[in-house]
């Protein structure tokens with residue numbers, strides 16, 4: 001069943017980008033980003049993720065097509081659309097001698113917003129930066145600097161936040177902290193678009209997944225539906241005897257004997273009306289092939305992603 005579409009906060013229509021070198025980084029991209037969602041943009045190196053984000057944020061000019069942000073065109077109404085967007089860039093270029101507070105207040109001013117110390121206090125507290133507000137940015141740890149980048153991006157109260165590889169090179173603990181920060185922002189109604197190489201990151205926090213490859217969006221899907229639709233299930237049975245040949249009654253089943261015939265793996269479609277498990281177990285019993293344990297696994301988003309990108313090649 002198709003989920004009812006929520007209103008879009010960002011509409012990307014037939015967007016193409018060719019760099020002056022002649023390289024076409026985006027090819028007629030169409031993408032509707034729903035208000036209040038977390039969408040993960042997945043793709044291999046050089047797929048066009050940063051280019052797409054950069055066009056939407058007005059950093060790179062499109063060659064063709066249009067982008068509407070919160071009802072306004074990114075070129076005709078650049079200032080207005082940009083003020084609705086916060087961008088956390090990939091590069092950590094925060095070697096500043098300024099304090100956290102000064103930097104974040106200054107960034108807010110750049111967007112023409114009146115000072116609002118109580119908002120900034122709340123923001124810094126939510127990012128666990130309040131204690132560090134008077135510290136010089138260059139003295140902070142890598143993780144703290146990343147939090148400062150998020151604070152800067154949120155300083156002007158944007159409705160939409162782009163995170164370009166938010167957890168690249170950070171440790172597991174900080175990654176989990178980041179995920180909590182992103183979830184909290186969504187609760188506050190901020191729409192979040194993140195690019196990531198870590199598929200488990202998309203699996204963990206995204207509502208929808210968009211896969212981009214060679215400048216083209218090859219799939220946009222609700223994460224849960226995607227995993228149900230494309231995630232094959234496997235039933236694995238630990239046999240108590242070594243089996244060399246499978247009973248003829250199991251012809252047509254997608255079965256594999258591994259571990260020298262002591263394990264049987266059955267791959268099936270979890271969406272199918274009949275998954276065949278009852279019959280499989282029945283045939284094994286009748287054929288006197290006993291097993292001592294069984295478990296099922298579903299393919300991860302990583303496997304689905306690798307398969308999708310491979311099919312496109």
Ligand SMILES: Nc1ncnc2c1ncn2[C@@H]1O[C@H](COP(=O)(O)OP(=O)(O)OP(=O)(O)O)[C@@H](O)[C@H]1O
Pocket residue numbers: 019020021023024025043044045046047048049050051052
């Ligand atoms: N200024 C530029 N001039 C020419 N080509 C560029 C320029 N910027 C990016 N490209 C090319 O466009 C393609 C898409 O790059 P982009 O940075 O958008 O990819 P990406 O998906 O973000 O990759 P990564 O995951 O490695 O960050 C790449 O082949 C890149 O080399």
